[in-house]
Amino acid sequence: MQGVGFRPFVYRTAIKIGLSGYVRNLSDAGVEILLEGADDEIAIFLRDMQELKPLQAQIHEVTKTLLTGKNQYSQFSIIKSSEEMKHSGSVVPPDTAICNDCLHELRDPNDPRFDYFFITCVNCGPRFTIIERLPYDRKNTTMSEFPLCGFCRKEYIDPLNRRFHAQTVACPSCGPTAYLTTRDGEAVDTTDPVREAGRLLSEGSIVAVRGYGGFHIAVSALKERPLGFLRKSKRRKAKPFALMARSLEAIETFAEVHPKEKELLTSAARPIVLLNKNSNYNLSDQVAPDLYNVGVMLPYSGLHYMLFDRVGDAAFVMTSANPPNQPIVKDNEEALHILGGTVDYFLFHNRQIAQRCDDTVIRVHGERNAFVRRSRGYAPAPIMLKRKAKQCVVGFGGELNNTSCLLYEDKAFLSQHVGDVENIETRSFLKHTTEHLLRLTNTKADKVACDLHPKFTTTNLARELSERNDWQLVQVQHHHAHVAALMAEHDVDEIVGIACDGYGYGTDGSAWGGEVLSCTWDSNSFNRLGHLEPQPLLGGDAATNYPLRVAAGILNKKLDVTEWVIQNSRNLPHGKTEAELIVRQLKKPQGIPETTSLGRVLDAVAATIGVCHERTYEGEAAMKLESVAVNGKDALGLSPFIYGSVLDTTELLMSVYENKDRFSKADLAYSVHAYLAKGLAALAVDEAVNYGVGNVGFTGGSAVNSLLSRFMRDAVEASGLRFLVHESIPSGDGGLSLGQAVVGGFSDD
Numbered sequence: 001m002q003g004v005g006f007r008p009f010v011y012r013t014a015i016k017i018g019l020s021g022y023v024r025n026l027s028d029a030g031v032e033i034l035l036e037g038a039d040d041e042i043a044i045f046l047r048d049m050q051e052l053k054p055l056q057a058q059i060h061e062v063t064k065t066l067l068t069g070k071n072q073y074s075q076f077s078i079i080k081s082s083e084e085m086k087h088s089g090s091v092v093p094p095d096t097a098i099c100n101d102c103l104h105e106l107r108d109p110n111d112p113r114f115d116y117f118f119i120t121c122v123n124c125g126p127r128f129t130i131i132e133r134l135p136y137d138r139k140n141t142t143m144s145e146f147p148l149c150g151f152c153r154k155e156y157i158d159p160l161n162r163r164f165h166a167q168t169v170a171c172p173s174c175g176p177t178a179y180l181t182t183r184d185g186e187a188v189d190t191t192d193p194v195r196e197a198g199r200l201l202s203e204g205s206i207v208a209v210r211g212y213g214g215f216h217i218a219v220s221a222l223k224e225r226p227l228g229f230l231r232k233s234k235r236r237k238a239k240p241f242a243l244m245a246r247s248l249e250a251i252e253t254f255a256e257v258h259p260k261e262k263e264l265l266t267s268a269a270r271p272i273v274l275l276n277k278n279s280n281y282n283l284s285d286q287v288a289p290d291l292y293n294v295g296v297m298l299p300y301s302g303l304h305y306m307l308f309d310r311v312g313d314a315a316f317v318m319t320s321a322n323p324p325n326q327p328i329v330k331d332n333e334e335a336l337h338i339l340g341g342t343v344d345y346f347l348f349h350n351r352q353i354a355q356r357c358d359d360t361v362i363r364v365h366g367e368r369n370a371f372v373r374r375s376r377g378y379a380p381a382p383i384m385l386k387r388k389a390k391q392c393v394v395g396f397g398g399e400l401n402n403t404s405c406l407l408y409e410d411k412a413f414l415s416q417h418v419g420d421v422e423n424i425e426t427r428s429f430l431k432h433t434t435e436h437l438l439r440l441t442n443t444k445a446d447k448v449a450c451d452l453h454p455k456f457t458t459t460n461l462a463r464e465l466s467e468r469n470d471w472q473l474v475q476v477q478h479h480h481a482h483v484a485a486l487m488a489e490h491d492v493d494e495i496v497g498i499a500c501d502g503y504g505y506g507t508d509g510s511a512w513g514g515e516v517l518s519c520t521w522d523s524n525s526f527n528r529l530g531h532l533e534p535q536p537l538l539g540g541d542a543a544t545n546y547p548l549r550v551a552a553g554i555l556n557k558k559l560d561v562t563e564w565v566i567q568n569s570r571n572l573p574h575g576k577t578e579a580e581l582i583v584r585q586l587k588k589p590q591g592i593p594e595t596t597s598l599g600r601v602l603d604a605v606a607a608t609i610g611v612c613h614e615r616t617y618e619g620e621a622a623m624k625l626e627s628v629a630v631n632g633k634d635a636l637g638l639s640p641f642i643y644g645s646v647l648d649t650t651e652l653l654m655s656v657y658e659n660k661d662r663f664s665k666a667d668l669a670y671s672v673h674a675y676l677a678k679g680l681a682a683l684a685v686d687e688a689v690n691y692g693v694g695n696v697g698f699t700g701g702s703a704v705n706s707l708l709s710r711f712m713r714d715a716v717e718a719s720g721l722r723f724l725v726h727e728s729i730p731s732g733d734g735g736l737s738l739g740q741a742v743v744g745g746f747s748d749d
């Protein structure tokens with residue numbers, strides 16, 4: 001990987017041992033090292049190369065060739081990288097958080113970069129978000145506008161300096177500058193714009209802060225008024241906001257931090273980690289309403305650290321600045337135009353952002369990372385597969401929380417988070433980011449893969465590009481793509497996958513979302529082995545937004561729900577009129593579409609026990625139900641009711657309904673999670689044993705649910721089979737594009 005300081009490290013190591021020769025980039029992300037010296041010295045070099053390599057460097061493979069010749073090189077040197085891009089599949093490094101050495105210099109009054117908000121070195125700083133083309137040289141990045149001063153140049157050309165060939169090297173006299181303006185773009189008179197922005201935040205102002213990959217909207221995590229205004233202005237009723245905390249100690253004042261979470265929080269990728277709130281949680285309830293966890297990250301640049309210098313706040317809300325269904329805002333003019341009505345101030349800097357990039361979000365399940373979103377700090381580093389694809393494929397993903405994926409040989413380049421691809425802005429972001437990946441990696445696609453849904457924006461985009469570029473089009477069923485991604489991530493020959501989420505277009509055109517299926521590498525088809533009981537979706541999309549409709553549809557199979565629906569009419573947007581309409585529809589239930597979605601069952605339970613009545617963001621009812629369930633026990637104690645290959649959910653909801661005044665919400669919610677997870681696991685284990693398959697996996701958006709995942713693992717492992725979950729890509733639709741690309745790239749047909 002270029003841009004991680006590997007060549008200077010090799011240089012220093014060779015000099016230290018007294019070897020001569022050279023090191024050079026091969027522009028396919030590998031390096032060639034020629035060493036001349038004694039055998040034992042070379043052995044020491046090879047050992048040190050593995051053991052002492054820079055933090056960000058990953059050595060995938062070492063190929064050694066013994067050469068003849070003697071005293072050909074008088075010294076060791078770094079040979080300039082060849083401009084020519086002969087190879088394909090180059091790896092572009094992701095952005096990296098400020099390192100400890102730079103942080104130390106930032107705080108040292110005697111250092112020339114004291115207080116410099118964009119201090120970086122060869123080990124840290126932005127990469128992907130500033131690179132316009134390869135090779136990774138300064139002139140190919142947005143740092144090209146900032147010629148090096150004498151001081152920086154001296155460090156840049158000194159092989160023994162930490163900033164040797166650090167393309168982002170800069171200082172207060174030659175680098176980007178930060179400045180503060182009002183919402184109208186008028187300069188605020190201050191000599192210390194970053195700390196002044198921090199002070200304004202602490203006082204209750206809303207500030208748009210430009211970072212590496214785009215703008216955050218920042219606001220106090222304690223003050224109700226600006227938080228309320230931000231929710232209203234962003235039209236975000238309840239969707240949780242992420243926090244940036246000043247330090248690990250500060251996080252521990254409001255959330256639990258386990259060792260694995262600490263490791264992630266302080267890692268060079270600096271993701272947002274979903275942490276359980278602790279009993280001292282004292283931040284506003286508006287940060288993550290009705291949820292037991294909250295997303296937190298630590299500062300990832302000098303600028304972010306400095307925001308906290310003059311205030312006592314433990315954390316600020318830092319949410320991606322993107323209007324609904326649009327990509328994160330990255331340019332200064334764009335920000336003034338789009339965010340001016342929301343924020344009080346702008347904290348700008350004057351370096352262009354080449355690529356938009358949102359923050360990564362991760363949950364920890366036991367010892368495993370569960371990506372909710374894989375973006376800054378990870379993208380576009382490839383997921384390394386253990387097999388090579390037959391063809392180069394681009395996967396365009398689905399519709400929500402989307403990414404694209406470029407599969408070339410054994411490298412699956414998953415793009416940064418693109419978001420919900422429903423309109424022109426996100427569509428063009430997806431197209432642009434995919435073309436950028438193809439350009440950076442110098443690859444040409446043979447195929448384009450997309451969802452089976454005939455009307456998705458991404459399906460249309462794939463069709464269009466397939467015709468224009470003469471790429472073969474492959475449509476992959478939604479849950480098949482999820483399971484194929486899991487199979488590829490763990491490199492298993494066969495898998496029985498449990499794929500659960502809110503919605504995916506089925507091969508029969510109906511709505512799927514609680515599926516058990518099997519697939520293999522060489523076929524572009526799959527076997528649907530089982531699923532949840534199909535349930536009515538009264539009013540289609542309205543049922544997705546108002547879960548009472550789903551609950552009424554299910555319960556209506558067994559009892560007269562007229563009275564209950566009328567009683568609950570305050571939980572419907574049109575009240576009694578709507579309740580009466582629902583009751584009339586239930587009396588003649590023909591022509592109502594059905595779904596096997598796990599998400600809708602959880603919604604129905606949430607509505608029945610009064611945990612959530614309106615979905616204002618994706619997965620809201622399910623997340624709130626999980627938050628309620630964590631402190632419960634299996635009070636219902638139901639055994640899975642499976643008929644044929646279908647897991648019953650009607651009796652489940654009936655049981656919840658009948659016991660809703662007898663047991664606590666926590667116990668009911670817990671019982672439902674236990675039933676569904678055990679039932680789906682039983683279906684999958686049965687089929688796996690039938691077919692002699694040793695691996696059962698859990699994928700889809702519902703797999704971020706830690707309770708479901710834990711119950712399933714227990715059940716599958718108790719039967720002696722291996723249980724697989726995603727660890728390097730999102731289980732939700734952010735990982736869909738990879739599964740599509742795998743189906744396209746490995747299947748024979």
Ligand SMILES: [Zn+2]
Binds near residue numbers: 099
């Ligand atoms: Zn550094």
Ligand SMILES: [Zn+2]
Binds near residue numbers: 149153172
């Ligand atoms: Zn300088």
